[in-house]
Amino acid sequence: MEIVPGVHAIERLGVGRAYLYQEADRLTLIDTGVARSTDRIFAAIESIGRKPDDLRQIVITHDHHDHIGSLADVVERTDAQVLVHALDAPVVRGEQPPPTPSTTGLMRLLNPLLARIARPIAPTRVDRELADGDEIDLDGGARVVHVPGHTAGSIALYLPKRRLLFAGDAAVNAFGLGPPSGPLGIFNEDQAQARQSFRKLAELDFDVACFGHGAPLDREASLAFRRRAERLS
Numbered sequence: 359m360e361i362v363p364g365v366h367a368i369e370r371l372g373v374g375r376a377y378l379y380q381e382a383d384r385l386t387l388i389d390t391g392v393a394r395s396t397d398r399i400f401a402a403i404e405s406i407g408r409k410p411d412d413l414r415q416i417v418i419t420h421d422h423h424d425h426i427g428s429l430a431d432v433v434e435r436t437d438a439q440v441l442v443h444a445l446d447a448p449v450v451r452g453e454q455p456p457p458t459p460s461t462t463g464l465m466r467l468l469n470p471l472l473a474r475i476a477r478p479i480a481p482t483r484v485d486r487e488l489a490d491g492d493e494i495d496l497d498g499g500a501r502v503v504h505v506p507g508h509t510a511g512s513i514a515l516y517l518p519k520r521r522l523l524f525a526g527d528a529a530v531n532a533f534g535l536g537p538p539s540g541p542l543g544i545f546n547e548d549q550a551q552a553r554q555s556f557r558k559l560a561e562l563d564f565d566v567a568c569f570g571h572g573a574p575l576d577r578e579a580s581l582a583f584r585r586r587a588e589r590l591s
């Protein structure tokens with residue numbers, strides 16, 4: 359699905375969404391879905407008339423399995439550069455185990471996301487460790503916004519010229535717009551910090567917001583963020 363010209367959501371990955379950003383000379387992938395999503399990612403690339411070799415960089419919003427599950431496989435088949443925040447990079451490289459949410463046995467049983475997200479991840483090299491305020495070479499410049507709380511190294515990508523935000527899981531549009539809550543909220547490493555990071559995103563100006571979970575907002579998105587931020591405790 360093309361959200362705005364050149365920005366495609368890769369859906370039906372099982373859990374969550376990845377995004378393909380199309381430029382004349384290359385493609386950028388934002389997140390990679392759960393394991394075994396590679397065929398869907400490559401099908402999305404081919405559906406816009408491009409080749410997997412056009413994929414030059416993969417920006418990872420955070421180290422959860424539903425975002426990096428197919429990273430190793432895509433990297434192996436494309437040589438794309440991998441960009442991850444420095445605090446989530448050790449999990450991507452396999453130097454640290456993936457975070458496991460603290461929750462009761464019953465919640466584990468009831469939450470199908472848990473089983474998928476807590477599974478082991480194939481280690482992958484990281485080519486560039488990101489920090490808040492870094493600029494990524496994407497469509498004239500995308501700014502890295504560090505939004506910790508969901509994970510320590512969660513990032514959003516902000517393209518001011520296009521008035522576009524990729525929120526990762528720092529904001530979701532599932533169970534309503536806001537910081538991750540409900541079945542997604544149990545993955546937050548720090549709830550207060552997650553709310554603070556949502557407020558940080560609400561201070562930016564953008565029309566379109568793309569989420570790891572939930573349908574994109576295609577107009578007046580930052581207004582919706584601000585309204586929600588006002589109601590956060």
Ligand SMILES: [Zn+2]
Pocket residue numbers: 420422508527545
């Ligand atoms: Zn997540």
Ligand SMILES: [Zn+2]
Pocket residue numbers: 374422424425527570571
């Ligand atoms: Zn997610």
